Amino acid sequence: MLNVSNKNYRKAQARPVLVPLNGHEPSRVIPMxxxxxxxxxxxxxxxxxxxxxxxxxxxxxxxVEGFTCKEIAAICSLPIGTVMSRLSRGRAELRKILVYSxxxxxxxxxxx
Numbered sequence: 001m002l003n004v005s006n007k008n009y010r011k012a013q014a015r016p017v018l019v020p021l022n023g024h025e026p027s028r029v030i031p032m033x034x035x036x037x038x039x040x041x042x043x044x045x046x047x048x049x050x051x052x053x054x055x056x057x058x059x060x061x062x063x064v065e066g067f068t069c070k071e072i073a074a075i076c077s078l079p080i081g082t083v084m085s086r087l088s089r090g091r092a093e094l095r096k097i098l099v100y101s102x103x104x105x106x107x108x109x110x111x112x
Contacts, residue, residue: 039102046101047094047097048094055093058087062087072087
């Protein structure tokens with residue numbers, strides 16, 4: 001019984017404190033300058049094609065197929081650390097490619 005009480009106490013301590021906003025309604029409209037740029041499927045697919053095969057495979061298995069790192073490690077016969085590393089580096093590389101392509105698109109649009 002004591003363990004249950006201790007567990008409930010620790011669980012209550014770990015919960016974040018909710019603070020009322022007192023009249024501050026969240027804005028439902030996001031200004032255009034704050035919105036992230038919308039990407040087309042063609043842009044995303046071409047960015048995925050630019051990744052290395054190892055990064056692309058792990059990224060697709062995780063993001064598109066929804067496998068966990070542990071499942072991907074079993075599927076690809078890789079250590080879980082390698083899967084996590086490839087997933088992280090693949091996401092970073094994909095982000096870099098997409099940001100670069102967006103900047104290129106914006107610069108050509110502003111020149112026209």
